[in-house]
Amino acid sequence: MxxxxxxxxxxxxxxxxxxxxxxxxxxxxxxxxxxxxxxxxxxxxxxxxxxxxxxxxxxxxxxxxxxxxVPMSRITGRRNFWGLDFHVSPATLDPRMDSEVLVREALALIPGDQKCDIADIGTGTGCLILAVLHDRPMATGHGLDISKEALKTAQANADYLGLSDRVRFVESNWLSALKPDSIDVLISNPPYIVQSEIQHLDQAVRDHDPVLALDGGADGLDAYRAIVETTPKVLRPGGWIALEIGWDQGQTVPNLLDKAGFLRISCHQDTAGRDRVVLGQKPDPSDLKKTLGKGRAKG
Ligand SMILES: C[S@@+](CC[C@H](N)C(=O)[O-])C[C@H]1O[C@@H](n2cnc3c(N)ncnc32)[C@H](O)[C@@H]1O
CATH class of the missing domain: 1.10.8 (Helicase, Ruva Protein; domain 3)
Structure with a gap:
């Protein structure tokens, strides 16, 4: 039989x-x-x-x-994120649902009816920048990563989603490939795990996510320092930075933004109520002039 x-x-x-x-x-x-x-x-x-x-x-x-x-996405080679299908590869982080909070907050900063230049630092599969571009048809983007293999996966995802004409994927050490004053919104989910904690992570993460996507250095803040210090140069006046953070970085990362001169710093939570995203705005001197102008007019 x-x-x-x-x-x-x-x-x-x-x-x-x-x-x-x-x-x-x-x-x-x-x-x-x-x-x-x-x-x-x-x-x-x-x-x-x-x-x-x-x-x-x-x-x-x-x-x-x-x-x-072995995680499901590593078997099928695919993961759903923001309602879209993404290819994953051994060189990319498996996109996490928690990162959808960063997409939500970035979208709130980007008007639907205006042009906007967005940069995604440490793009991996490209899930963040591609989700944002999918929902903002007037926007254009740059996805940067130090991993050539990750960039190939991101490009394949852009092709698959029909977004290749509005995004370029570039090999870059953090922001080095970006021109000064060229970006309106910079987003990033950088590696933020404290180095000594990597060995204690869940086996599925430890064995299948690339260490380059996890390792945040001795205090988990190395990538934030590198990104936050240089972001004011590449942002246009009034531009925004939006960063995903670890649940216990809701004080340290806003402090870095404050030291770098960002204004309107805020922290946003995920569905479990944990700190997940930090925003900050680069000052716009013309706003200051307008305020001073108003002051003088009054005086
Ligand atoms: C936490 S993963 C985020 C991936 C993707 N954006 C996401 O949210 O799923 C961090 C990414 O940063 C990249 N990365 C690590 N060091 C970098 C560097 N010095 N310059 C640029 N990218 C880097 C890694 O290759 C990885 O793709």
């Missing part, structure tokens, strides 16, 4: 394997892997449970990888 290759049978076996490996949400994960591989929807599984799984060996390999702790 030939083995039962029906979707429902194969799926049940996969759920049992993930359950035995203590993978959270085994039903959801087994279903997600099957849908991704077969190019079907969860409804297809329910509507046609007796149809055979076409890539059965590969599915079982995927389930084995997931059972061994």
């Amino acid at each position: 030939s083995p039962d290759t029906a979707r429902q049978t194969i799926l049940r076996a996969a759920v049992a394997r993930l359950q035995a490996a203590n993978i959270p949400s085994p039903v959801w994960e087994a279903r997600h892997l099957l849908c991704d591989l077969e190019g079907i929807t969860p409804t297809d599984i329910i509507a046609y449970p007796d149809r055979p799984v076409r890539h059965i060996t590969q599915y079982q390999d995927w389930v084995a990888l997931r059972a061994s702790g």
Whole structure:
């Protein structure tokens, strides 16, 4: 008798394997892997449970990888972020839902009906800049990263999302590739993990996210110092910086912005209520002139 290759049978076996490996949400994960591989929807599984799984060996390999702790996105090579599909590679951080707070805050700074030049420092998959450009059709962007391999993935994502004509991806050590006074909004989710804590991170992060994307130096602030010190040169007057931060950096990073002369510094929280994004504005001398002008008129 030939083995039962029906979707429902194969799926049940996969759920049992993930359950035995203590993978959270085994039903959801087994279903997600099957849908991704077969190019079907969860409804297809329910509507046609007796149809055979076409890539059965590969599915079982995927389930084995997931059972061994490999993150889902590293198996499928894809991750959804801001409702868009992104390719991930060994050279890129797996985009995190928490980073969607940075996209939300950046969008609030960018009018929908005006041109705007945006730079994303440490772009990885390009998820931040591409999500922003997707929602702001008048904006153009620069995605910078020191990793050539990450930049290839970011470019592939821009092509896939049809955004290549409004973004350029450039190899750069932090902001070095940007021209002075050329940017309206600078966004970044830089590496911010304290070096000595990397070894204690969850195994899925430690083993699968590139260390270049995690390592923030002895106090986790190396990248912020490099970025915050040079951002005033590349921002236009009145331009904004928007930085993702670690949950315990809600004091230290705003202090760096303050020292660098930024105004209107604010901290914003993620859905769990933890500090997640810091904003600051470069002073605009013409605003000061206007204020002084008003003062003189009064006097
Ligand atoms: C935390 S990851 C963020 C990736 C992506 N923006 C995201 O939010 O998913 C930090 C990124 O900074 C890049 N990076 C590390 N050092 C850098 C440097 N000196 N100059 C530019 N980028 C750097 C890493 O390659 C990595 O892609």
